[in-house]
Amino acid sequence: MDTAIKTEKLVKHFGKGDTLVEVINDATFEIKKGELVALIAPSGAGKTTLLMMIGCVLTPTSGKIWLGNELVYDNKWLTKEQRKIRREKIGFIFQAHYLIPFLNVLENVILIPELNGVGEAKAKEKALELLDYFGIKDKADSMPANLSGGQNQRVAIARALANNPEIILADEPTAALDSKRSVDVVKMLKKIALEQNTAVIMVTHDEAMVPLCDRVLTIKDKKVYNLAIDEYKNRAIV
Amino acid sequence: MINLAYKDIKHSLGKFVATSMGVGMLLGIVLIMIGVYRGMVIDAQVLIDDINPDLWIVQEDTLGPFAQSSRVHTDLRDTLKVLDGIDKTAALTFEGFQIDVNGKAVKVYAVGYDPLGEMSAINPKRLIKGRAILKEHYEVVATDKIGLKLNETIRLGRDEYRVVGITHGTVSSGGDPLIYLSLKDAQKLQFLYSNFRVRNDRLRGIKSRANDLVNCVVAKAKKGFNLEVLAKEIAKYRHKSVYTQEQERIILTKNLIKMASKQIGMFTVILIVVSTIIIGLIIYTMTLEKIKEISIMKLLGVPNSSIIKMIVQETLVMGILAFFFGLLFSHLIYDKFPKRVVLQNHDAAALFAIVVAASLIASLIGIKRVISANPAEAIGG
Ligand SMILES: Nc1ncnc2c1ncn2[C@@H]1O[C@H](COP(=O)(O)OP(=O)(O)OP(=O)(O)O)[C@@H](O)[C@H]1O
Ligand SMILES: [Mg+2]
Numbered sequence: 001m002d003t004a005i006k007t008e009k010l011v012k013h014f015g016k017g018d019t020l021v022e023v024i025n026d027a028t029f030e031i032k033k034g035e036l037v038a039l040i041a042p043s044g045a046g047k048t049t050l051l052m053m054i055g056c057v058l059t060p061t062s063g064k065i066w067l068g069n070e071l072v073y074d075n076k077w078l079t080k081e082q083r084k085i086r087r088e089k090i091g092f093i094f095q096a097h098y099l100i101p102f103l104n105v106l107e108n109v110i111l112i113p114e115l116n117g118v119g120e121a122k123a124k125e126k127a128l129e130l131l132d133y134f135g136i137k138d139k140a141d142s143m144p145a146n147l148s149g150g151q152n153q154r155v156a157i158a159r160a161l162a163n164n165p166e167i168i169l170a171d172e173p174t175a176a177l178d179s180k181r182s183v184d185v186v187k188m189l190k191k192i193a194l195e196q197n198t199a200v201i202m203v204t205h206d207e208a209m210v211p212l213c214d215r216v217l218t219i220k221d222k223k224v225y226n227l228a229i230d231e232y233k234n235r236a237i238v
Numbered sequence: 239m240i241n242l243a244y245k246d247i248k249h250s251l252g253k254f255v256a257t258s259m260g261v262g263m264l265l266g267i268v269l270i271m272i273g274v275y276r277g278m279v280i281d282a283q284v285l286i287d288d289i290n291p292d293l294w295i296v297q298e299d300t301l302g303p304f305a306q307s308s309r310v311h312t313d314l315r316d317t318l319k320v321l322d323g324i325d326k327t328a329a330l331t332f333e334g335f336q337i338d339v340n341g342k343a344v345k346v347y348a349v350g351y352d353p354l355g356e357m358s359a360i361n362p363k364r365l366i367k368g369r370a371i372l373k374e375h376y377e378v379v380a381t382d383k384i385g386l387k388l389n390e391t392i393r394l395g396r397d398e399y400r401v402v403g404i405t406h407g408t409v410s411s412g413g414d415p416l417i418y419l420s421l422k423d424a425q426k427l428q429f430l431y432s433n434f435r436v437r438n439d440r441l442r443g444i445k446s447r448a449n450d451l452v453n454c455v456v457a458k459a460k461k462g463f464n465l466e467v468l469a470k471e472i473a474k475y476r477h478k479s480v481y482t483q484e485q486e487r488i489i490l491t492k493n494l495i496k497m498a499s500k501q502i503g504m505f506t507v508i509l510i511v512v513s514t515i516i517i518g519l520i521i522y523t524m525t526l527e528k529i530k531e532i533s534i535m536k537l538l539g540v541p542n543s544s545i546i547k548m549i550v551q552e553t554l555v556m557g558i559l560a561f562f563f564g565l566l567f568s569h570l571i572y573d574k575f576p577k578r579v580v581l582q583n584h585d586a587a588a589l590f591a592i593v594v595a596a597s598l599i600a601s602l603i604g605i606k607r608v609i610s611a612n613p614a615e616a617i618g619g
Contacts, residue, residue, distance in 0.1 A: 058614045083536070101528070111540065115539070
């Protein structure tokens with residue numbers, strides 16, 4: 001299987017001198033295309049930090065990051081346009097839906113594909129397909145304010161998929177959902193990973209989700225471990 | 239491509255339109271003030287255009303008869319008349335009065351001219367009711383704005399005058415409505431001293447005769463004579479200051495334009511700065527209100543250029559909307575002002591250009607905030 005994400009000796013420190021916060025001292029791991037990976041660690045361990053570095057949002061202190069075959073970070077960003085990488089390669093999902101309140105559902109979903117140069121008609125077609133898949137096609141013209149939390153979260157997931165990303169980074173996507181809906185979302189992410197050959201990293205605090213995933217990333221003593229499900233269970237951490 | 243500005247404006251339309259209307263009122267006031275200035279410049283020339291002489295002969299070394307007080311002898315009219323190159327002459331008086339109209343004090347400007355003379359101060363085109371003055375005494379022609387009716391009588395000095403004619407649109411260079419009197423009446427009102435003063439002067443051997451003086455003499459030249467040369471000759475031999483009609487026009491408008499344009503320019507600048515600040519602050523708060531969404535957009539990969547375009551477009555739309563509200567506002571209220579307000583398209587066009595430029599400046603603080611928004615901070619935790 002092809003590599004989707006690879007990191008080598010990734011380090012992230014915040015601040016300097018007295019205010020120095022060492023969050024991650026060594027992240028060296030590899031995630032393959034089609035894998036759904038759970039990122040589980042205690043609060044403050046650096047899960048979001050790690051995700052944001054992989055997502056080219058946060059600049060690491062040192063180390064290397066590959067996205068697909070492309071080395072994007074080698075002690076410095078190798079491209080000036082991290083935002084272009086983000087909108088072309090990555091789909092983001094968060095705990096809150098973070099939809100743009102002045103755009104309707106359909107416009108929220110086609111925003112990034114259109115910026116990527118996909119024509120309006122094509123972007124709309126794909127967006128409606130996704131909304132249909134999530135059972136909210138009839139809400140395409142609604143404003144986010146008029147949808148329920150669960151509906152909005154599904155729109156947010158549709159938005160993350162709309163640009164056919166190679167990587168999906170999901171930061172606690174199920175935290176706001178009940179357990180049944182949580183399982184649905186994770187199963188869906190799993191399905192997407194398989195069908196679209198997309199790598200998905202999903203931050204979660206919910207151990208019950210682990211069996212649904214392919215592997216587990218965890219952070220202990222500022223070091224990142226990439227474990228198989230069995231390995232993770234046997235370690236009995238957290 | 240989705241137009242973010244359009245979507246955002248639609249989303250907060252009420253607030254957007256309300257702000258535009260508020261700023262629009264300020265811009266409307268700017269237009270009115272410019273209109274007042276235009277009106278002043280036009281007013282300043284009404285009277286001299288109605289009299290329409292070629293030459294103004296006034297007291298030596300003065301800028302009379304309007305910008306500075308001037309007195310010349312009435313008989314100058316007759317001595318000038320016989321000069322080579324002079325066709326017609328007239329002696330005129332000008333004086334500000336306060337008269338009582340139905341119990342209200344009204345400031346007017348009185349023009350005295352000889353109803354039997356060669357040149358009339360009344361432009362027949364402006365006479366809308368009645369007639370010009372025919373008798374040498376106790377007749378008055380008044381501007382409609384004063385509120386006098388035909389055949390009404392008013393008191394000036396010690397005498398009653400009958401309104402025999404009504405004019406429209408006649409004002410002094412300062413914008414006060416005009417009344418016209420016969421030269422003799424006007425001289426009496428302006429130059430005849432109080433009884434006490436007359437007695438006092440008599441005892442000192444000074445003879446005061448009201449009919450001796452006027453404020454200026456005007457003249458029409460014969461065809462083919464150079465006005466400048468005529469003016470120079472009269473000035474030299476009669477010891478008077480002489481201005482051509484165009485020079486008089488410049489005396490009336492140059493200072494006025496200088497002063498008034500400075501004054502109105504100051505107000506205009508202040509109001510435009512205030513409008514810019516208001517638009518800037520509103521756009522800034524609107525930007526702050528959606529800074530979270532903007533950070534999310536940045537995180538998702540929306541380029542700064544798209545977001546900045548949204549801010550700039552919103553600011554421009556607000557400015558332009560405000561301008562049109564202002565235009566509407568100014569047209570709704572301009573005729574309610576006591577003095578002449580003249581709204582000109584080219585002034586509106588200039589203001590439009592200024593508003594567009596000001597809007598671009600106003601968008602800057604919003605843009606600065608957009609650029610500094612950190613996508614990593616978009617999502618808490
Ligand atoms: N900009 C920053 N400056 C300084 N310290 C930071 C900054 N961002 C994060 N940190 C610190 O880095 C550590 C990891 O934060 P992070 O948000 O990655 O944790 P997390 O694992 O996502 O926690 P949670 O489960 O609560 O979301 C925390 O101690 C946090 O205080
Ligand atoms: Mg977190």
